[in-house]
Amino acid sequence: MSRSNVLAVDAMGGDEAPAMVIAGLEIAAVRQPLAKFLIYGDETVIGPLVAKTKRLKAQSVLYHATETITGDMKPTIALRLRDSSMRRAIDAVLAGEAAGVISAGNTGALLALSKIVLKTLKGIDRPAMAAIGPSAKGDVVMLDLGLNVVYDARNLVEFALMGEIFAKVVLGLPAPSFGLLNIGSEEGKGDETLRSAAATLRDSPIGKQFYGFVEGHDIAAGTVDVVVTDGFTGNVALKTGEGALKLVGELLKKVFTSGPLARVGYVLARGGLQRLKEWLDPRRYNGAVLLGLNGVVVKSHGGTDAEGFAHAVDVALDMITHDFNQMIIEGLAALDQAILAPEVGSVSNV
Amino acid sequence: MSRSNVLAVDAMGGDEAPAMVIAGLEIAAVRQPLAKFLIYGDETVIGPLVAKTKRLKAQSVLYHATETITGDMKPTIALRLRDSSMRRAIDAVLAGEAAGVISAGNTGALLALSKIVLKTLKGIDRPAMAAIGPSAKGDVVMLDLGLNVVYDARNLVEFALMGEIFAKVVLGLPAPSFGLLNIGSEEGKGDETLRSAAATLRDSPIGKQFYGFVEGHDIAAGTVDVVVTDGFTGNVALKTGEGALKLVGELLKKVFTSGPLARVGYVLARGGLQRLKEWLDPRRYNGAVLLGLNGVVVKSHGGTDAEGFAHAVDVALDMITHDFNQMIIEGLAALDQAILAPEVGSVSNV
Numbered sequence: 001m002s003r004s005n006v007l008a009v010d011a012m013g014g015d016e017a018p019a020m021v022i023a024g025l026e027i028a029a030v031r032q033p034l035a036k037f038l039i040y041g042d043e044t045v046i047g048p049l050v051a052k053t054k055r056l057k058a059q060s061v062l063y064h065a066t067e068t069i070t071g072d073m074k075p076t077i078a079l080r081l082r083d084s085s086m087r088r089a090i091d092a093v094l095a096g097e098a099a100g101v102i103s104a105g106n107t108g109a110l111l112a113l114s115k116i117v118l119k120t121l122k123g124i125d126r127p128a129m130a131a132i133g134p135s136a137k138g139d140v141v142m143l144d145l146g147l148n149v150v151y152d153a154r155n156l157v158e159f160a161l162m163g164e165i166f167a168k169v170v171l172g173l174p175a176p177s178f179g180l181l182n183i184g185s186e187e188g189k190g191d192e193t194l195r196s197a198a199a200t201l202r203d204s205p206i207g208k209q210f211y212g213f214v215e216g217h218d219i220a221a222g223t224v225d226v227v228v229t230d231g232f233t234g235n236v237a238l239k240t241g242e243g244a245l246k247l248v249g250e251l252l253k254k255v256f257t258s259g260p261l262a263r264v265g266y267v268l269a270r271g272g273l274q275r276l277k278e279w280l281d282p283r284r285y286n287g288a289v290l291l292g293l294n295g296v297v298v299k300s301h302g303g304t305d306a307e308g309f310a311h312a313v314d315v316a317l318d319m320i321t322h323d324f325n326q327m328i329i330e331g332l333a334a335l336d337q338a339i340l341a342p343e344v345g346s347v348s349n350v
Numbered sequence: 351m352s353r354s355n356v357l358a359v360d361a362m363g364g365d366e367a368p369a370m371v372i373a374g375l376e377i378a379a380v381r382q383p384l385a386k387f388l389i390y391g392d393e394t395v396i397g398p399l400v401a402k403t404k405r406l407k408a409q410s411v412l413y414h415a416t417e418t419i420t421g422d423m424k425p426t427i428a429l430r431l432r433d434s435s436m437r438r439a440i441d442a443v444l445a446g447e448a449a450g451v452i453s454a455g456n457t458g459a460l461l462a463l464s465k466i467v468l469k470t471l472k473g474i475d476r477p478a479m480a481a482i483g484p485s486a487k488g489d490v491v492m493l494d495l496g497l498n499v500v501y502d503a504r505n506l507v508e509f510a511l512m513g514e515i516f517a518k519v520v521l522g523l524p525a526p527s528f529g530l531l532n533i534g535s536e537e538g539k540g541d542e543t544l545r546s547a548a549a550t551l552r553d554s555p556i557g558k559q560f561y562g563f564v565e566g567h568d569i570a571a572g573t574v575d576v577v578v579t580d581g582f583t584g585n586v587a588l589k590t591g592e593g594a595l596k597l598v599g600e601l602l603k604k605v606f607t608s609g610p611l612a613r614v615g616y617v618l619a620r621g622g623l624q625r626l627k628e629w630l631d632p633r634r635y636n637g638a639v640l641l642g643l644n645g646v647v648v649k650s651h652g653g654t655d656a657e658g659f660a661h662a663v664d665v666a667l668d669m670i671t672h673d674f675n676q677m678i679i680e681g682l683a684a685l686d687q688a689i690l691a692p693e694v695g696s697v698s699n700v
Binding site for chain 1: 484485486496499500531533540541565566567568569570571579581582583585586587588589590591592593594595596597598600601602604605606608609611612614615616617618619620621622623625626629630
């Protein structure tokens with residue numbers, strides 16, 4: 001089995017696991033007939049579910065795992081379970097049996113386990129979490145979303161590089177534009193860390209795609225394809241934007257159920273409203289990705305359904321088939337060569 | 351003229367100034383018959399405008415200012431203009447002729463000028479900018495919105511105190527709840543600065559109103575009445591939320607103009623949609639407030655109209671009539687007494 005199309009799956013994570021996970025894998029298997037899935041979990045439950053599938057059963061291998069990491073389990077406890085479905089799936093990546101892992105389970109445990117087991121990719125100082133969201137001009141990638149509360153300019157540069165390659169692979173953009181999130185677009189705005197990162201990025205091999213500083217409203221406006229920020233700001237921005245969209249959704253629902261006329265109004269505009277709802281549907285954007293580890297790690301939302309899980313599987317398979325990590329390594333090498341260029345030829349630099 | 355109802359007005363700031371400013375003051379004058387306005391600007395233009403008003407002319411005094419700070423002027427240049435309408439209005443507060451100042455002009459210049467002229471309120475380390483926005487449970491105050499990229503735990507505590515009093519005065523809440531914006535609600539989340547501020551607030555005289563840590567989605571959900579954060583995070587969150595609302599607004603407009611059926615649908619649901627639009631209308635939330643200076647300073651959005659400007663005037667007058675700054679001074683004294691309580695009786699503390 002070639003490693004380049006194999007995804008390890010934690011079947012026990014998620015509110016409706018394992019039924020939701022298996023149903024999601026079946027959808028993904030139909031869409032990606034060349035993909036192979038190594039499924040970890042309680043085989044007495046999963047076995048019959050997989051047996052009932054049309055496509056998945058031929059594209060998967062089932063491995064029995066005796067333990068399950070629950071949603072409220074502390075990462076320190078989760079780390080001790082050697083035979084959990086999540087751990088076994090991550091171990092499969094370490095062993096080279098799969099190129100990536102996906103779980104809809106405990107986020108903290110997945111982060112802790114994958115960092116400890118898989119370790120950081122050579123040349124990357126800190127991994128980052130990325131996700132995709134909607135904007136007026138198409139999908140937007142944002143990172144970091146919460147891993148790095150402490151960070152420096154080099155971390156931001158690495159996040160930018162990883163985000164740019166992620167947008168290439170998952171959004172299919174040939175030369176994604178990216179910006180650093182700040183409180184103003186002028187060069188002097190923000191702190192020294194931001195200004196230093198901006199200076200490095202401007203002179204980097206992807207400098208032509210660097211838009212400069214962007215502000216909060218630029219995220220939904222789609223000013224750039226990739227919004228780069230630290231984990232604290234990114235986490236707050238992501239949740240603030242989601243919260244605002246949710247508020248409008250709830251208010252619109254109230255409007256259209258407020259009386260018989262409004263109900264008829266909804267029916268008449270239903271086509272467009274449904275398309276809008278589908279376009280903003282969180283399931284379409286399911287799958288936060290942990291970038292910068294030795295292996296592809298995708299976290300599906302725990303509350304998603306089979307369709308949402310299948311979307312996260314697509315993201316993982318996109319990264320695997322494009323050999324995402326090899327692209328990162330090459331991008332880093334080019335970056336460091338550009339930064340070190342003035343020193344080329346000096347003995348100390350050999 | 352008693353100082354407790356006098357507002358100094360920069361009539362020359364804003365995209366449609368001075369006509370928009372004078373029209374807004376007329377609306378405010380009708381609503382607040384006891385308020386007095388000191389209007390600064392080019393009297394050859396403003397004089398005729400004020401003369402045409404029904405109520406404002408009796409509630410205002412006009413002062414000629416020979417210079418105008420333009421929207422693109424750098425604060426360092428703006429500071430040198432001694433006879434600008436903005437400077438003169440701020441000087442009126444320093445001279446005790448007005449209790450507050452309002453401008454729809456250059457934000458950077460207003461911040462720089464009011465900080466330099468009015469100076470920080472005794473006991474407050476750094477001023478903060480606050481604004482009001484919509485949530486599922488009513489209006490929400492958020493601060494700081496961009497003044498403080500560098501800050502410490504004490505600053506956050508002071509922001510919380512000022513925000514709590516602002517919500518009392520402007521939203522009329524007897525005991526506003528407040529939370530510290532973080533990337534998780536658990537006690538251990540965030541950095542040392544956030545955890546230290548939380549510990550101080552828990553033991554403070556307003557500790558019962560302290561909800562703890564809140565996340566980005568809590569802003570629009572209305573989990574607390576006041577969201578406290580640093581200037582970088584607050585600025586990004588505010589603009590991200592505004593951007594998301596704007597995106598949905600534009601998409602809805604497209605839906606309802608996409609065809610004849612959708613247009614009829616809009617007409618049928620128009621009542622509710624209009625109310626929703628009005629409720630989310632940025633003009634309703636116009637007026638960012640600079641808290642912690644010797645005098646009330648309100649910044650109206652430059653692109654607002656007369657109705658929006660009048661709303662910002664209401665905010666300024668609310669703060670003036672409630673003697674907002676005296677409430678801050680008393681709140682600070684109570685806070686410091688509570689924090690210093692273990693030392694009470696020591697000689698060094700007299």
